[in-house]
Amino acid sequence: MSERTAAPAGQADGRTDDQADRRADRRAERRAERQAEEGERRADPRRRNNRAWLLVLPVVVSVAFTAVIPLMTVVNFSVQDIFSPGDRLFVGLEWFRSVSRDPEVRAAFVRTLLFSAQVLLLEIPLGVLLAVSMPRRGVWVSVTLVLVALPLLIPWNVVGTIWQIFARPDIGLGGWAVNNVLGLEFNYTLDATDAWITVLAMDVWHWTPLVALLAYAGLRSIPDPYFQAAQIDGASAWATFRHIQLPRLRGVLTIAILLRFMDSFMIYTEPFVVTGGGPGNATSFLSILLSKIAVGQFDLGPAGAFSLLYFLAVQIVCYVFFTVLTRTGR
Amino acid sequence: MGDRRLPWKRTVLWLYGITLLLPLLWMFGMSIRPNQDILGSFSLIPQRVTFDNYVTFFTNSVWYSSYLNSIIYTSMNAVMSLVVALPAAYAFSRFRFAGDKHLFFWLLTNRMAPPAVFLLPFFQIYQAVGLFDTHLGVAIAHMLFNVPLAVWILEGFMSGIPREIDETAAIDGYSLPRFFVTIFLPMIRSAIGVTLFFCFMFSWVELLIARTITSVDAKPIAATMTRTVSAAGVDWGLLAAAGVLTIVPGAIVIWFVRNYIAKGFSLGRV
Amino acid sequence: MADIRLEGVGHSYDGGRTWALRPMTWTWRDGRAYALLGPSGCGKSTLLNIISGLLSPTVGRIWFGDREVTGVPTAGRDIAQVFQFPVLYEEMSVYDNLAFPLRNRRRPKAEVDRRVREVSRLLGLEEHLRRRSRRLDPGRQQLVSLGRGLVRADVAAVLLDEPLTVVDPAMKWTLRSELKQIHRDTGHTLIYVTHDQTEALTFAEEVVVLNDGAIVQAGEPSELFLSPAHEFVGHFIGSPGMNVLPAELLDGVVRVGDATLGRASVELPSGPVRVGVRPEFVRIGPAGAASGPVARVTGVDRMGAYNLVHAEVNGHPVIARTDAATTFDAGATRVLRFAEGRAFLFRDAVRCGALEPLDGRAGA
Numbered sequence: 001m002s003e004r005t006a007a008p009a010g011q012a013d014g015r016t017d018d019q020a021d022r023r024a025d026r027r028a029e030r031r032a033e034r035q036a037e038e039g040e041r042r043a044d045p046r047r048r049n050n051r052a053w054l055l056v057l058p059v060v061v062s063v064a065f066t067a068v069i070p071l072m073t074v075v076n077f078s079v080q081d082i083f084s085p086g087d088r089l090f091v092g093l094e095w096f097r098s099v100s101r102d103p104e105v106r107a108a109f110v111r112t113l114l115f116s117a118q119v120l121l122l123e124i125p126l127g128v129l130l131a132v133s134m135p136r137r138g139v140w141v142s143v144t145l146v147l148v149a150l151p152l153l154i155p156w157n158v159v160g161t162i163w164q165i166f167a168r169p170d171i172g173l174g175g176w177a178v179n180n181v182l183g184l185e186f187n188y189t190l191d192a193t194d195a196w197i198t199v200l201a202m203d204v205w206h207w208t209p210l211v212a213l214l215a216y217a218g219l220r221s222i223p224d225p226y227f228q229a230a231q232i233d234g235a236s237a238w239a240t241f242r243h244i245q246l247p248r249l250r251g252v253l254t255i256a257i258l259l260r261f262m263d264s265f266m267i268y269t270e271p272f273v274v275t276g277g278g279p280g281n282a283t284s285f286l287s288i289l290l291s292k293i294a295v296g297q298f299d300l301g302p303a304g305a306f307s308l309l310y311f312l313a314v315q316i317v318c319y320v321f322f323t324v325l326t327r328t329g330r
Numbered sequence: 331m332g333d334r335r336l337p338w339k340r341t342v343l344w345l346y347g348i349t350l351l352l353p354l355l356w357m358f359g360m361s362i363r364p365n366q367d368i369l370g371s372f373s374l375i376p377q378r379v380t381f382d383n384y385v386t387f388f389t390n391s392v393w394y395s396s397y398l399n400s401i402i403y404t405s406m407n408a409v410m411s412l413v414v415a416l417p418a419a420y421a422f423s424r425f426r427f428a429g430d431k432h433l434f435f436w437l438l439t440n441r442m443a444p445p446a447v448f449l450l451p452f453f454q455i456y457q458a459v460g461l462f463d464t465h466l467g468v469a470i471a472h473m474l475f476n477v478p479l480a481v482w483i484l485e486g487f488m489s490g491i492p493r494e495i496d497e498t499a500a501i502d503g504y505s506l507p508r509f510f511v512t513i514f515l516p517m518i519r520s521a522i523g524v525t526l527f528f529c530f531m532f533s534w535v536e537l538l539i540a541r542t543i544t545s546v547d548a549k550p551i552a553a554t555m556t557r558t559v560s561a562a563g564v565d566w567g568l569l570a571a572a573g574v575l576t577i578v579p580g581a582i583v584i585w586f587v588r589n590y591i592a593k594g595f596s597l598g599r600v
Numbered sequence: 601m602a603d604i605r606l607e608g609v610g611h612s613y614d615g616g617r618t619w620a621l622r623p624m625t626w627t628w629r630d631g632r633a634y635a636l637l638g639p640s641g642c643g644k645s646t647l648l649n650i651i652s653g654l655l656s657p658t659v660g661r662i663w664f665g666d667r668e669v670t671g672v673p674t675a676g677r678d679i680a681q682v683f684q685f686p687v688l689y690e691e692m693s694v695y696d697n698l699a700f701p702l703r704n705r706r707r708p709k710a711e712v713d714r715r716v717r718e719v720s721r722l723l724g725l726e727e728h729l730r731r732r733s734r735r736l737d738p739g740r741q742q743l744v745s746l747g748r749g750l751v752r753a754d755v756a757a758v759l760l761d762e763p764l765t766v767v768d769p770a771m772k773w774t775l776r777s778e779l780k781q782i783h784r785d786t787g788h789t790l791i792y793v794t795h796d797q798t799e800a801l802t803f804a805e806e807v808v809v810l811n812d813g814a815i816v817q818a819g820e821p822s823e824l825f826l827s828p829a830h831e832f833v834g835h836f837i838g839s840p841g842m843n844v845l846p847a848e849l850l851d852g853v854v855r856v857g858d859a860t861l862g863r864a865s866v867e868l869p870s871g872p873v874r875v876g877v878r879p880e881f882v883r884i885g886p887a888g889a890a891s892g893p894v895a896r897v898t899g900v901d902r903m904g905a906y907n908l909v910h911a912e913v914n915g916h917p918v919i920a921r922t923d924a925a926t927t928f929d930a931g932a933t934r935v936l937r938f939a940e941g942r943a944f945l946f947r948d949a950v951r952c953g954a955l956e957p958l959d960g961r962a963g964a
């Protein structure tokens with residue numbers, strides 16, 4: 001404020017006017033938007049009919065059986081100390097406290113978060129780049145689509161196997177090439193960094209196609225005149241991407257980011273096959289640690305508490321992502 | 331649009347294609363070599379080509395039956411998920427009812443549950459109800475993540491179909507079930523195809539849960555593969571051959587749906 | 601700027617089996633306002649996209665003045681084009697949308713600002729300059745698209761592909777006259793694609809009629825109306841379209857059934873011809889009046905300011921436009937007369953001569 005009053009009067013007036021204008025504009029816009037939204041809600045053409053519950057019932061039953069009951073079991077585990085099926089003790093939130101303070105769990109949490117962040121940073125731009133490069137029409141469309149989709153239909157442990165073989169310095173082309181062509185010491189079974197890189201490379205190889213296909217579907221929905229207009233307006237390839245393609249990708253990229261976050265945060269099979277969580281704890285992500293505690297050590301109480309905290313963490317991060325992604329740039 | 335002016339697009343595609351195919355080809359190359367050659371010395375091209383690994387796969391009942399197991403429970407799961415999800419998706423796209431929004435979001439949150447969370451309870455519950463080590467058991471367990479997904483995809487496509495069609499059919503005297511089967515389902519053919527594809531995909535690739543609730547009779551191929559380590563070390567050739575064979579069903583499915591992939595991945599929401 | 605010349609330009613989407621645009625040679629003269637008129641699917645948009653370079657023609661060469669641009673990409677051609685539906689850079693403000701074509705060409709900031717303000721004043725968008733473009737109503741969105749076409753001062757031509765489809769009717773009138781004004785002010789060559797004859801006739805200095813991938817006639821609006829060179833032009837322009845009567849030409853005399861209509865204005869081999877005459881130039885005389893085709897009135901449409909009389913000559917429908925005051929009973933028999941110099945002879949849909957009164961020539 002003081003700065004503005006200190007400026008030459010005319011200029012200051014101009015600026016404040018301008019800003020006030022702009023603010024008023026924005027306010028009006030927001031009001032219009034709210035009204036529009038409300039109108040939409042009122043104009044919701046869906047009929048109110050509570051018998052629709054009957055149609056939803058099969059889903060509710062199946063999800064209850066596959067999700068709710070197991071989850072209740074987990075809750076049940078998490079508040080008891082179970083010595084044997086007949087011998088258990090109610091311990092309240094004790095397990096939650098101990099699990100959330102456990103340095104191993106915390107380390108795995110940070111590790112997993114870091115992994116998810118790297119996955120998103122690599123796969124989203126790569127996927128978009130790939131989608132932009134894919135042909136929009138012609139005979140090559142089918143070929144490219146089939147090839148790109150291929151990694152998604154390989155069982156996850158086979159993806160692990162493929163990379164387990166490929167990255168080995170003795171029998172794998174990738175590992176051999178890094179050692180003998182690039183001349184870098186590389187062995188993912190011994191070196192923590194190498195193991196991390198291998199798992200990351202594997203995930204990028206495995207999941208970038210999902211981002212690419214989602215983005216491609218988004219790009220395909222852009223009508224031709226948009227690209228023609230960009231040519232007429234003399235837009236560069238970058239400007240075309242920035243102002244036409246990217247804005248149209250907001251929706252699909254939100255989906256892509258959410259899916260990729262969830263799945264990378266829950267990753268289990270692929271690193272389990274390749275590194276088994278090692279060397280040391282280098283690639284032991286939350287899932288791997290959890291199944292070690294649950295199935296390996298059969299510590300039901302801590303495993304239950306761990307599971308619930310884990311589930312909660314996924315939901316919280318997803319919620320944050322979703323909120324941020326749908327709010328920005330509206 | 332401007333493809334001929336921008337060779338970088340083709341460069342990106344070629345680079346990607348090579349990165350994509352190299353590990354796959356390498357595994358294939360591995361599957362047609364005898365184990366001595368794999369471990370003996372590094373070579374780019376197989377020196378001796380053998381199909382012994384594939385012969386072993388198809389003559390050993392542990393291998394080929396677990397391969398069949400996977401195909402059976404995956405197909406069952408896809409059909410079951412679809413049948414359960416269809417009416418629900420229709421309800422979400424056509425009616426408002428108490429708690430509809432919350433229910434929808436709650437369904438989706440189940441997609442966020444780490445499979446590792448469900449290992450122990452699944453193990454216990456499925457044993458208790460007699461579903462342990464059955465195809466049906468795995469198919470039901472995989473509904474955990476496939477049903478929410480199926481409802482979500484189908485709802486997206488169904489919302490794109492005008493409601494006037496339902497109303498017209500009602501005026502013409504169609505009952506809801508008859509309308510749904512004879513008119514509505516044919517209209518969302520492609521959505522059904524897309525949903526089956528996604529269900530197949532996620533069930534086919536899953537290992538953790540499938541392995542936990544099976545032991546012999548319904549053991550998935552993926553689980554058999556994790557047990558190739560014997561006293562003699564890893565049987566790399568057989569492992570690679572099994573790996574190659576698990577890619578085949580997926581590749582076939584993709585080939586059939588190739589014309590719907592682009593639309594399918596928009597999930598009816600673009 | 602310069603003339604835009606098409607030399608044997610044609611386009612085929614299927615490798616030459618069918619032509620979306622038949623090879624044509626044609627010059628768009630500099631600074632004129634053209635309307636490109638034709639039914640949908642006749643090749644209008646293809647022609648436009650070839651001029652702007654969005655499409656490379658299968659055959660032929662394109663010249664801007666004495667510069668050949670056949671292989672020059674769109675950006676190098678300095679063409680502005682507006683599409684049928686609004687195309688916006690949705691996350692940009694209206695101002696940025698309008699400035700976009702200039703900024704891409706690295707114009708100085710002051711010039712950009714000046715041009716944007718001029719164009720927005722012209723289109724009545726001044727109050728909306730700061731708004732996000734996708735929040736505007738479709739009509740205004742189209743104005744923004746139009747504005748992006750007009751904002752560059754140095755274009756060779758402005759191509760408008762049915763730009764007013766989404767604009768509401770009241771705005772359409774205003775905009776069309778605005779466009780005319782803009783054309784007068786800037787002197788740009790304008791090519792305005794439409795399938796609406798009123799739009800074409802009121803807007804353009806010259807109307808080019810396209811049918812089935814070929815130009816069938818070009819000329820001033822009145823010319824197209826008064827002397828159609830092709831049956832298609834007769835049908836497509838005017839409401840209702842031109843009447844066409846199958847007739848017989850024998851030694852220069854045109855007859856329909858028993859009645860003699862007149863004679864051909866030029867030497868033509870005998871044989872069947874078709875006589876085309878607009879409803880405006882069909883007069884209805886009393887029964888038994890001077891020689892002429894006998895028509896049976898089948899009905900009258902009252903249009904308010906005038907009547908359309910439907911009749912049949914030898915089983916072929918003919919429409920005449922008459923005063924609102926005149927009335928005819930259905931079933932009445934009358935003799936038709938065609939206004940002098942307004943009835944033409946067609947063979948294979950192409951005009952081959954005019955119909956002249958028998959005595960007219962004898963008297964001359």
